[in-house]
Amino acid sequence: MPKKSQPAILHLVTWYPTKENHVEGIFIQRHIELLASNKDYRHVVVRKNVQSVSVLQHLKAIAGISKQEIIGDMPVLLLPDKSGLYKKYFWRHQNAIEQFILNRLVKKIQPALLHLHVVYGFGKEAVQLKKLFGIPFIVTEHISPFPFEWLTDKQATVIEPTREAAAVAAVGKVQASQIEDYTGVKPFVIHNVVRSDYFFYHERSKKEPSKGPDIVLTGIYDPRKGVDYLLQSFPALLKKHPGSRLHLAGTASLERMAVIEKEVEAGGIQHAVKFHGQLTPADLCKLYHQCDFYVCSSEMESFGVSILEALFTGLPVLSTKCGGVLEFMLPENGILIENDRTVETLLNGLLDMTERLNSFNRQAISADAVDRFSTNRIRENYLSLYQQVLAKP
Numbered sequence: 001m002p003k004k005s006q007p008a009i010l011h012l013v014t015w016y017p018t019k020e021n022h023v024e025g026i027f028i029q030r031h032i033e034l035l036a037s038n039k040d041y042r043h044v045v046v047r048k049n050v051q052s053v054s055v056l057q058h059l060k061a062i063a064g065i066s067k068q069e070i071i072g073d074m075p076v077l078l079l080p081d082k083s084g085l086y087k088k089y090f091w092r093h094q095n096a097i098e099q100f101i102l103n104r105l106v107k108k109i110q111p112a113l114l115h116l117h118v119v120y121g122f123g124k125e126a127v128q129l130k131k132l133f134g135i136p137f138i139v140t141e142h143i144s145p146f147p148f149e150w151l152t153d154k155q156a157t158v159i160e161p162t163r164e165a166a167a168v169a170a171v172g173k174v175q176a177s178q179i180e181d182y183t184g185v186k187p188f189v190i191h192n193v194v195r196s197d198y199f200f201y202h203e204r205s206k207k208e209p210s211k212g213p214d215i216v217l218t219g220i221y222d223p224r225k226g227v228d229y230l231l232q233s234f235p236a237l238l239k240k241h242p243g244s245r246l247h248l249a250g251t252a253s254l255e256r257m258a259v260i261e262k263e264v265e266a267g268g269i270q271h272a273v274k275f276h277g278q279l280t281p282a283d284l285c286k287l288y289h290q291c292d293f294y295v296c297s298s299e300m301e302s303f304g305v306s307i308l309e310a311l312f313t314g315l316p317v318l319s320t321k322c323g324g325v326l327e328f329m330l331p332e333n334g335i336l337i338e339n340d341r342t343v344e345t346l347l348n349g350l351l352d353m354t355e356r357l358n359s360f361n362r363q364a365i366s367a368d369a370v371d372r373f374s375t376n377r378i379r380e381n382y383l384s385l386y387q388q389v390l391a392k393p
Contacts, residue, residue: 007390008042009035010111014121016047017071023251023278027142027305028117030193033073034379041386044109045071046102048121049078062097064104077105099125103132111135112390116161120148123161136166136389141187144302144323146178159183166389169382172303172324190381191327191373192305198281199312201366202289212237212244213292213354216315218284218306220250220260226297226320228263233346235267241354247291249276249284288313293353297346298322299339311369314362318353320346328372333365 011032015025036043049067057067058080066077079101102125114129114137116122126137139162147158162168162183170176170187180186220227227248238244246269252260264273276287288294294310296319301307303324307317317334319325329336335356337349 006040006042007112008044008109009113009115009386010106010109011043011045011115011117012122012126013045013047013076014118016045016076019069019071021278022280027192028140029072029074030195031117031140031378031382034193034195034375035382036074038379038383040383041112043074044111045074045076046105047076047078048081048098053080061101062104064108066101066105079105099128103129106133106135113137113386115140116165118142119158119161119165120151123157127161127164130164136392137164138167138169138385138389139165140169140171140190141175141179142171142192142302144172144175144178145300146175146302147182166392167385169385170302172301172327174323174326175302188381188385190378190385192303192308193375193378194305194308194312194369194373195281195375196312196370199285199288199309201312201314201363203363204289212241213357214245214247214290215293215295215350216247216249216287216291216310217295217297218249218279220248221252221256223256224299226299227260229341229343229346230295230297231260231263231267231269231273233343233350234272235269236343236347237350237354238269238272240351244272244354246273247276247287248273249279249287251278284309285313288315291315292357293318293334295350296320296322296325299341301325303327308369308373311365314366316353316357316360316362316365318349328369330368333360333368 013028015028017024017026017029032045061080068075068077106129114126114135116126116137116139119139119141129135130137147154151157162185168179168185168187169190170179171192173189176187176189217227217230219225234246264270288310294307294315294317296304296307296317298320299322301322301324307319307325308328310317311333319329319334319336320339321336322339335349335353338345
């Protein structure tokens with residue numbers, strides 16, 4: 001167990017898995033758990049509670065008693081974000097109360113460094129903590145395209161915190177360029193984490209030659225991930241290869257799922273599309289082992305961890321040229337197509353991939369991905385960054 005005398009790193013997370021949703025923010029969770037495996041520092045995770053809390057629990061937080069949940073390998077301290085306390089009494093003072101609770105928590109933990117995982121959500125608070133207590137902070141940005149389209153006050157929530165940070169890390173080169181163009185800050189590039197104990201190569205039994213390919217896509221919750229684009233192209237593939245199947249893994253709102261299901265019905269492809277819902281990493285790895293290739297039909301990826309996870313299992317990838325994937329896509333592990341969003345382009349890619357499946361060495365794909373994106377390398381990059389920031393006077 002880490003000793004309290006060790007320097008503390010306070011991780012402020014905007015998105016993080018919960019007991020109800022173990023997928024949202026999972027990339028951030030893996031980052032933190034990887035860093036916490038090094039015992040040179042104490043690591044404390046804080047996030048805003050996405051669930052409404054009782055007035056009593058809210059008053060306890062103000063008094064310095066924070067609710068805690070164990071998520072994965074780490075305890076997570078929850079800051080109240082919603083309660084009847086705000087609705088009935090203090091709605092005008094919500095920001096001041098939240099800053100007070102966070103200040104009190106920081107005084108108790110006495111961190112040497114704040115690590116923000118996404119600047120949105122805690123950027124303004126981190127700037128305030130730096131001014132009050134002189135605590136430096138760094139940012140790992142996960143969101144692309146950057147900046148955040150839905151924010152109104154980007155100067156206070158994005159630009160100023162990014163410029164005030166002691167260092168900014170982007171998960172990919174495309175995202176790093178976007179951050180620099182918008183804020184003038186040049187980020188380090190430290191890639192996202194793929195755990196090889198979750199995603200790994202496994203030799204599979206041979207398929208019947210006449211059977212069409214099993215294709216997989218994860219992350220169907222967001223239209224920008226390209227599920228609609230893929231569903232528009234898939235019927236034409238089925239005409240050429242009637243035995244083909246499309247596997248969709250992920251979650252979405254009821255309204256969004258209704259739209260997707262209508263597209264499946266409109267294409268007459270209900271018999272060839274399987275919805276797997278939200279899968280654990282272990283079950284997702286098993287699904288990858290059963291499939292022939294992964295399709296990334298996204299408009300934009302900051303890095304594309306889901307695609308890299310597929311490569312860790314040896315699955316070849318067909319991908320649009322959508323940003324971050326360019327950092328790990330090679331002729332040996334898949335095919336890149338133009339991102340013009342036309343059915344013809346994606347269909348030709350699907351047909352090309354189907355014809356070339358036997359040319360890919362799945363075991364070699366897995367070995368190369370693991371070698372280039374090892375967790376040890378990512379951890380050492382961050383620990384080096386911590387040391388550089390903490391060494392500054």
